[in-house]
Amino acid sequence: MPGPAVPADLPTLAELEARLAAVPGLDGPALEAETIAVLGRKSGALTAIMKRLPSLPVEERREFGASVNLLKAKFEEAFEARRTALGAGRETQDAQTDLTMPGRHRWVGGIHPTRRVIQDIVDIFRGLGFAVATGPEVEDEWYNFLALNFPPDHPAMDLHDTLYLADTGREAQDAGRDGLDETRPASRASRLLLRTHTSPVQLRTMLAGPPPYRVICPGICYRNDTFDASHLPAFTQMEGLAVDEGIGLVDLKATLSHFARQLLGADTVARFRPSYFPFTEPSAEMDVRCGVCRGAGCPVCKHTGWIEIMGCGMVHPNVLENAGVDSEKYTGWAFGMGPDRIALARYGIPDIRMLREGDVRVLGQFTGAA
Ligand code: DAH
Secondary structure, eight states: OOOTTSOTTSOOHHHHHHHHHHGGGOOHHHHHHHHHHHHOTTTOHHHHHHHTGGGSOHHHHHHHHHHHHHHHHHHHHHHHHHHHHHHHHHHHHHHHOOTTSOOOOOOOOOOOHHHHHHHHHHHHHHHTTOEEOOOOSEEEHHHHTGGGTOOTTOGGGSTTTSOBOTTOSHHHIIIIIOOSOTTSOGGGOOOEEEOSSSTHHHHHHHHHSOSOEEEEEEEEEEOSOOOBTTBOSEEEEEEEEEEETTOOHHHHHHHHHHHHHHHHOTTOOEEEEEEEETTEEEEEEEEEEOTTTTTSOOGGGTTSSEEEEEEEEEEOHHHHHHTTOOTTTOEEEEEEEOHHHHHHHHHTOSOGGGGTSOOHHHHGGGTTOO
């Protein structure tokens, strides 16, 4: 074959013959690449060689042209044959695939029932102009109890209710080991503990800036409780605080009743019972009529027809003053509720431990639940 006529920057016909022999071994992508490299309209080697034919002496042109054409035909045939062979292979494989086999099960994650309740509560209060505030889970006695108007000998501060951190007595704090709040006067130093409620976030919010305040504070709280059907030693709570000029009990009742209807349905009936909390005066518990039995009595409402969903009340003037807020000028209301408990009532879950055991047979039932 007359090789020398091919310019040096292009493969010789002999080299192309060798590449032709390799075509039956090419896989799909290599086959495509080689087709373009040899026959491609713009930069294919044979195309380029053909383009240079007119510059050859007439006597060489004919014979060389015939060789190039022959080689081109062989390549076309080889590429086509290889393409067919690869396609046939795929068909054989497809024939082995049983399309009637059941698909492989895929896990679909879902939002935990408690988290769903928290998100819904946050959405409702956001719509009413409340912001979300958070605070530390390790608190001290001042924020958790004393500034909230608990007397120093209140039983809630007993070791059998509250989880204190070891070695965090006054001496430890005086030695500078309390990293919680450098601006807090030394006289307020007290033992460190795991917060027993989210109410200390009320103080932190008010100390952080001037009134008015409208916040909700979701978070985890800890108590020295056994893990049983109705208690979790670590549980979620949601605090609410509204402080402004001229806020009264009617605002509390109207806002919280509206909230209950938003969360649990337009036909929700709420009632307020007098109660006691050191940090509110007056104080109340808010119940809603059981959505499962509609008040007739069932295991979810312990046959009372009502489900207690939160504690609430008008913020005690001492709490406002402890946070540096003028209690002559400002008034407010607050509430605290337990999203875990609300999740039990909302979804009819009989045992609070089910919310923490991580059993997909339980939690999987709430995947995608509204
Ligand atoms: N902190 C209370 C508790 O853990 C709940 C509570 C009741 C919070 C009344 C409040 C409130 O803000 O006003 O039981």
